[in-house]
Amino acid sequence: MSSTASNIVTSPARQNRVTLRKTVVSCLALAIALLLSIVLMSLIGSEQLPARASLCALASFGTASCGLTRDQFDILFQIRLPRILLAAAVGGSLATAGAAYQALLRNPLAEPYLLGISNGAAVGTMIALVFFGASEWTRPFLAFTGALLATLAVYRLARGRAGATPERLILAGVIVTTFLSSVIVFVTTLMDATRIRSFTFWLLGDLSGTSKALLPVAITIAIVGTLALTLNARSLNLLMLGERDAFDLGVEVGRVRVVVFVVASLLVGSSVAASGSVGYVGLVVPHLARLSLGSDNRISIPAAALGGALFVIVADTVARTIIAPRELPVGAITALIGAPLFIYLLKRA
Amino acid sequence: MFRLLLSHFEIKKLSWLALVILLAACASYQTPSTQNLREITDDAGRRVSLPARVDRVISLAPNLTEIVFAVGGGNRLVGRTSYCDYPPEAKAVAEIGDTLHPSLERIIALRPQVVLISTASQLEVFTQQLQNQNIAVFVTDPHDLDGVFRSIEQIGDILGQKEQAALVVQKLRDRTNAVEQAVKQQQPVRVFYQLSAEPLYTAGHDAFVTDLIRRAGAISVTADVPGAWPKYSNESALAAKPEAIILPTGGSMGTGNSTVTEALRKSPAALANRVYKINDDHLVRPGPRAVDGLEEMASALHPDAFKK
Numbered sequence: 001m002s003s004t005a006s007n008i009v010t011s012p013a014r015q016n017r018v019t020l021r022k023t024v025v026s027c028l029a030l031a032i033a034l035l036l037s038i039v040l041m042s043l044i045g046s047e048q049l050p051a052r053a054s055l056c057a058l059a060s061f062g063t064a065s066c067g068l069t070r071d072q073f074d075i076l077f078q079i080r081l082p083r084i085l086l087a088a089a090v091g092g093s094l095a096t097a098g099a100a101y102q103a104l105l106r107n108p109l110a111e112p113y114l115l116g117i118s119n120g121a122a123v124g125t126m127i128a129l130v131f132f133g134a135s136e137w138t139r140p141f142l143a144f145t146g147a148l149l150a151t152l153a154v155y156r157l158a159r160g161r162a163g164a165t166p167e168r169l170i171l172a173g174v175i176v177t178t179f180l181s182s183v184i185v186f187v188t189t190l191m192d193a194t195r196i197r198s199f200t201f202w203l204l205g206d207l208s209g210t211s212k213a214l215l216p217v218a219i220t221i222a223i224v225g226t227l228a229l230t231l232n233a234r235s236l237n238l239l240m241l242g243e244r245d246a247f248d249l250g251v252e253v254g255r256v257r258v259v260v261f262v263v264a265s266l267l268v269g270s271s272v273a274a275s276g277s278v279g280y281v282g283l284v285v286p287h288l289a290r291l292s293l294g295s296d297n298r299i300s301i302p303a304a305a306l307g308g309a310l311f312v313i314v315a316d317t318v319a320r321t322i323i324a325p326r327e328l329p330v331g332a333i334t335a336l337i338g339a340p341l342f343i344y345l346l347k348r349a
Numbered sequence: 350m351f352r353l354l355l356s357h358f359e360i361k362k363l364s365w366l367a368l369v370i371l372l373a374a375c376a377s378y379q380t381p382s383t384q385n386l387r388e389i390t391d392d393a394g395r396r397v398s399l400p401a402r403v404d405r406v407i408s409l410a411p412n413l414t415e416i417v418f419a420v421g422g423g424n425r426l427v428g429r430t431s432y433c434d435y436p437p438e439a440k441a442v443a444e445i446g447d448t449l450h451p452s453l454e455r456i457i458a459l460r461p462q463v464v465l466i467s468t469a470s471q472l473e474v475f476t477q478q479l480q481n482q483n484i485a486v487f488v489t490d491p492h493d494l495d496g497v498f499r500s501i502e503q504i505g506d507i508l509g510q511k512e513q514a515a516l517v518v519q520k521l522r523d524r525t526n527a528v529e530q531a532v533k534q535q536q537p538v539r540v541f542y543q544l545s546a547e548p549l550y551t552a553g554h555d556a557f558v559t560d561l562i563r564r565a566g567a568i569s570v571t572a573d574v575p576g577a578w579p580k581y582s583n584e585s586a587l588a589a590k591p592e593a594i595i596l597p598t599g600g601s602m603g604t605g606n607s608t609v610t611e612a613l614r615k616s617p618a619a620l621a622n623r624v625y626k627i628n629d630d631h632l633v634r635p636g637p638r639a640v641d642g643l644e645e646m647a648s649a650l651h652p653d654a655f656k657k
Contacts, residue, residue, distance in 0.1 A: 046582040070615075075584040079612050083583075201548050201580060208583055209547035212611070325574060325585035327548075 023299045030306035037310050038088065041317045042080055046324030049076060082210045087316040087330070088309035089218040090207070090275045091285070093267035095308025096226045098282020099289070099301050103236040104260045105158075107166045108287070108345060112147075112268045113279035115169070116176030120150025121265075121272035122203060123180055126187045128273075136213045140221075144269030150176055151261050205278030205331025207316050214274045221270040226305040228263045232256055233297035240295070278312065278331045280338020285311050287345060389506060392490040392499075399485050403462050403508055410448050410467035411601075412636030413489065414439050416501050417465070419517050419637045422508035428459045434601055435630065435638070451475075457482055463507060465489065489635075492577075493560035494525065494643070497635045521640045525564065528647045531654045532566025538650045540567040541591035541618065544578060546610035549586060553579045557635045558597075558642075565647040566654070567593070583612035591616055593623040593650055600630035625649040 039058055043051050049072050056066035062077045094112055101110035112118045124146025125139050132138040157172035188199055202209070229236075235256045238246040247253050271278070289303040315333040322328065385401040407428035408414040414433035417426050423438055428445040443459060446452040448467070453475065456464060463485045466476075476486045487507060489500040498518045505514020540562055544550040552558045552569060555577040562569045570589035571581060594613060598606040607626060609619050618624060627649070631642030648655040 046585045047588040071587060071590065074615055075587055078615075079584045079587065206548055208549060208580075320582060325571075325582045326576070326579040327582055328580075 019296055019298050022293070023302065026293055026299060027302050027306060030303055030310070034088065034306050034310050034313075037313050038081075038084055041084055041313050042076060044317055044321060045075070045080055046321060047072075047075055079210075082212070082215055083207050083316070083320075084313055086210045086215055086218060086274055087207050087312045089215070089222040090271040090278055091281055091308035091310070091312025092222040092305040093218070093225060093271040093308075094278060094281040095285035095289075095304040095311070096222070096229055096301060097264040097267040098308075099286035099297070099304040100229045100236065100260045100264050101282070102286055103240055103297050103301075104257060105155075105169060106240055106242070107169050109166060109170055109283070109342070111280065111283040112264070113277055113282065114177070114342075115150070115154050115173035116180055117147050117150045117154070117265070117268050118272055118277040118279070119177050119180035119184070120146040120148075120153075121269045122146070122277055123183050123187065124269065125273045126184060126199070130187060130190050136211060139273040140214065140217055140270045143273040144266050147265035147269040147272070148261065150180065151265055155261075201329055202276040204329035205276045205334065206329040207275045208320070208327060209275075211274065214270075218270045218274045221266055222305070222309075225263050225267040226302060229260065230298065230301045232259055233301050236260070236297040236301075240297075276329070276331065279335045280342065281308050281312060281334055283345075284334075284338045284341050287341070389487070389503060391488045391503070392496070393488040395488065397485050397487050399487075399507060400462055405459070405461045405463075406508065407445060407456055407459060407461040407464045408433060409445075409451055409465060410634075411435065411630075412497075412634035413465045413467060413500075413504070414442075415634065415636035415638060416504045417508070420501060420505040420508060420510040420514040422504070422510055425508060427461055428456060432601065453478060457484070463487055465504065465507075491557050491635045492555050493557050494564060494639060496557060497637075497639050498522065500635065501637065517637065521637060524640050525643060528643055529564055529566075532647055532651050535566045535651045535654050538567040538623075539570055539590070539592045540595055540650070541570050541586060541589065541593075541613065541616070542595045542597075543606065543610060543613075544597065545606055546608065549581045549583055549610050549612070550578055551581045551586070553577055557639070558632050561632065561639060561643050562595070562646065565643055566651050567646070583610070586610070587612050587616060591618045592621070593625065594618040595632075595646060596624060596626045597629035597632045598626050600628040602629045602633070 039055070042058060043049065043054055050068065053066045053068050053072075054076055057064060057068055057073065057076060060066065065073050068076065098111045101112070101115065102108055121143040124142035124144070128138040128142040154169070154172045154176050157175065158169040184203065191199065235246070235251045238249050238251045239253065239256060243253050285308040286300060286304040289300045289307055293299045293303055312330065312334065315337070316330040319328045319330040319333045386398045387401060388396045388398055391397050404425055405427045406417065406422065406425055408417055408426060409430055411430065411433045414426065414429050415435055417423060418436050418439060423436075426439070426442050429439055429442045430451065431444050431447045433439050433442075443455075445455045445459070456479070461484055464479055465487050466489070468488070468490050479486050487503070489503065491497045491500050498521065501518050501521075502511075502514050505511050505517075542552040542558060542562065544552060551571045551574070552562075553571055553574040553576040559569050559572050563572070570591050571579070574581070591613070594609055594616070596606055596609070598604055606629070609624055613619055625646070627642060627645050631638045631645060
């Protein structure tokens with residue numbers, strides 16, 4: 001452990017240069033893949049659109065219709081594209097939050113959904129819907145508050161006298177999740193009957209209700225949040241050695257912890273407010289990022305953000321087309337992929 | 350293995366005991382058949398045994414409560430769900446919970462002879478427990494207006510109110526025929542039925558309201574989608590270009606569903622301002638008031654046909 005630490009400390013210049021180049025190259029590749037997936041997935045949906053005309057319209061950023069009918073144009077730009085962009089924001093946010101929790105808590109299984117943080121945000125969103133139904137802005141705000149409170153609760157519960165072990169953390173997550181699930185059941189009884197069905201769907205993670213007002217908020221928070229956490233990536237690297245070692249190496253542990261908790265809660269809150277609890281994204285994607293690019297957070301955090309966006313875009317395309325014109329919640333697809341991977345990681349850990 | 354634990358004598362004793370228990374069980378099972386029983390087949394295809402005269406009945410769905418009152422059996426209704434709010438007299442009847450979470454204890458305490466439920470899938474275990482208490486469970490599951498009429502006749506039969514049920518059905522059939530006659534010459538309107546906006550739910554092939562829309566001189570654009578209440582794709586809804594949108598709202602489900610979903614704001618229906626709010630109690634409850642819903646939809650969709 002301490003030898004890796006001295007490695008990082010003794011040759012920071014060379015290390016930084018290598019990392020910077022690797023980061024730029026891998027992130028550029030992922031960004032191109034993301035852009036391609038946004039374009040390609042825009043061509044797939046329950047309704048067939050002419051591919052060439054759609055590509056032409058997309059290339060013109062919606063300024064030319066390229067022979068698409070009014071309805072086709074609306075389907076592409078009013079329904080499909082906003083949904084894909086929201087999928088990207090949600091996926092990026094959740095994967096980044098997952099990567100940051102895993103580094104800070106030094107636990108490969110830390111994930112917003114499994115730790116109950118998504119449920120905290122869901123309770124916040126539901127309270128906003130029941131008591132302030134009219135104002136859309138209260139949703140992300142209360143979702144953030146809920147996520148932050150759930151984070152603090154899990155963190156406090158997980159810290160025993162012997163420090164937070166991975167098992168303790170997951171157990172704390174289970175407790176907080178089940179507790180908040182019963183709060184959710186209680187809040188649904190305050191709703192009228194038509195809404196309950198919608199909520200069970202939403203709780204599983206659903207991107208169909210893309211709100212025009214929340215989309216720019218979700219995208220902004222995803223980008224700003226990822227940047228903020230990437231700027232703290234060096235401290236997170238050192239924190240992976242243990243809090244005491246990191247402190248000795250000059251990391252302001254308390255400040256980093258506050259930054260991660262607040263930013264990650266913002267990321268989780270905005271995505272849950274927009275799309276419910278899409279599970280396992282924060283687990284699957286950061287792991288794949290670390291497996292392929294190494295565990296340096298300066299690479300794995302931005303790579304997880306881009307990869308998460310890519311992952312949820314593809315998962316949601318499956319969700320909205322596989323039984324078209326009916327739809328599945330996207331959370332069902334991500335869980336189908338994520339749960340087996342979770343078991344695999346648990347066995348390896 | 351068994352022999353190692355128990356002596357031969359004990360096994361013999363246990364066998365006798367088992368036989369006695371079995372006989373006792375058979376005897377108790379025989380008891381109801383000594384009463385005067387009759388059989389009616391329900392919508393799940395089960396043959397339900399009922400006492401000749403039913404004096405105590407519980408309804409587990411609002412449409413069934415409405416039917417019980419319509420056929421003149423309201424005074425024999427001893428339990429209802431929290432959703433059963435019509436006719437107003439129904440509110441005086443004891444509550445047994447809601448449709449999905451009825452209280453088994455309270456149902457048994459009310460000593461009903463029959464419990465009416467609204468779907469076959471509702472509560473398998475629950476049905477078994479009620480049958481163990483000699484309480485008959487009768488399932489109704491209508492998928493069209495004729496199915497609703499059949500429910501009325503069946504419940505009339507159960508309550509010994511066959512004649513009044515036939516009269517009710519006849520009146521409803523006459524009103525239905527009148528609507529169908531009025532819209533016969535009209536061009537069918539392509540309709541989208543918006544059950545909820547976010548996420549978008551609609552009426553599919555198995556929903557009885559799909560049949561109601563057809564009879565009202567319209568075609569539901571989602572009539573062929575499998576299931577009763579499918580979650581529907583926003584883009585498919587827009588691509589279907591509905592000429593009119595029906596919003597079930599303003600009844601006991603509240604006013605939540607009173608605006609058109611964002612995806613359909615530019616549909617021909619919304620642009621032509623052909624968005625009609627119809628009381629949800631008339632459209633989602635397969636009971637006598639479904640014909641009110643039919644009349645309301647038909648006159649909204651074809652105002653010319655109903656000008657006097």
